[in-house]
Amino acid sequence: MSECRQPPRLVLLGKQGAGKGTQAARLADHYGAAHLSTGELFRAQAASGTAFGLEAKRYMDAGDLVPDEIVLGVVEECLAPGGPLGDGFILDGFPRTLPQASALDGLLGSHGLDLVIDLEVPREIVLDRIAGRRVCENCQRVYHVNSPPTVNWTCDTCGGEVKQRDDDTEEAVERRLTLYDQETVPIIEYYRERGLLTVVDGVGEGDEVFERLVKVVDDRIHA
């Protein structure tokens, strides 16, 4: 746990397969901050069969973005005073469009973000990572075909079934990467202009990448 008085408010940007989910969970644990993955939240809703989850799943399985108004409705609830995100949080997979980024500014008001991190990984590497990615349906822990769970595709952490995500098909991945370039890359510039952006190399072992992330966050919050 870091010595800062309040957990930081961070956004993690990066292509599909850049490692955002894994690193965001570790950062949240390290800094005692909440972790919001909009993708995980939608998958959990879809698995519970709620109307909202099933609607989101239609977009997700096609590799499309869930419409801004649906995403914003959910995030607004999470960020509301007394809501589950509290004072410090790591946002993973949100914002993903310019309207979402500007809505987030409005929701946060004067106590804005501390830092936005672009976790940079080349396209060839993310394609390879996603092709081999397997995820626990229950706790969402991420594995790879080259580093599977110890016993028969059941999760080492919770015993849940570990399988390929429904939206990790070649077609959906292609579409998601295209949408990342079209819709999410403009946000990088948006945050750069506001002096909030830092780029971190996401290639390497998980622990190594995590150390890089902690360094840039500590540098910012202790500055």
Ligand code: ADP
């Ligand atoms: P990935 O980054 O690999 O696409 P996520 O778990 O972050 O995985 O998201 C899965 C899917 O959930 C996205 O492809 C999209 O359909 C939907 N989604 C998640 N976050 C958002 C968002 N902020 N805006 C629109 N759609 C979203």
